[in-house]
Amino acid sequence: EAQVTQNPRYLITVTGKKLTVTCSQNMNHEYMSWYRQDPGLGLRQIYYSMNVEVTDKGDVPEGYKVSRKEKRNFPLILESPSPNQTSLYFCASKRQGANEQYFGPGTRLTVT
C-alpha cells in the first residue's frame, strides 16, 4: 500500500531533550516536506526537500533541522525542543511533476 508513515504518533517530552520524528514514504517520491498544524494558524511548512541531499527552509524553520540522506526518509530533528514547538506535525511527499501530495497520519508532540 502506498503510504507515508510517521513515528512516533504521539510523544511527550521535556524542554531541551533532543528528539527525532521519522518520516518514510514507499512511493519513490522525490519531494518530501514537514508541516506543523496549530489551532487558528492552519498548516505551515517547516522544511522541504526536493531530492536526496537537497533541503530548504519553509515558512517556520526556526528550532528544527532535517536531513535527506535517502530518498524514502526525511526525519525532523528538534535539537532542543521548547514548549512553543508543541504541535501536530505532518510529513508529506510528492512525485516530481505531479500535483498531488500525500500526507502522513501526523505526530502529536507535547513539550513540557
Place this chain on the structure above:
Amino acid sequence: DAKTTQPNSMESNEEEPVHLPCNHSTISGTDYIHWYRQLPSQGPEYVIHGLTSNVNNRMASLAIAEDRKSSTLILHRATLRDAAVYYCILSMGVSGAGSYQLTFGKGTKLSVIP
C-alpha cells in the same frame, strides 16, 4: 502568495450535493487551484486540482470560473464520511519549489447531517 477566501463552515444533508466556494481574486496565470480535505484526526488528503478547465475525478468535481477568480468544489452526493475541513489552495506550476509548498488557510468545515 495569492490568497484564498472560504466560508468558515457549511452544512449539508446526507446524499445531497454540496458546493464549496472559494474566492481567489489575486490568482496569477501560473497558479493551480488545489483542494485538499482533512478528516478528523487525520492528515490532509488530496481531492482535486485544476488550472483553467473544469475537472472531474472519482471524489469530486472542480468548477473554475472563466476569469479564474473563483472556483467551486462539488461533492455530488455527500456522505457522513465527507465531513471534514476542506482547503482551497493556490500553488505555482507543477515543478520546482513553488509547486511543492502548499499554504493552507483555515478552510471550510463541512458538516453532513444524516
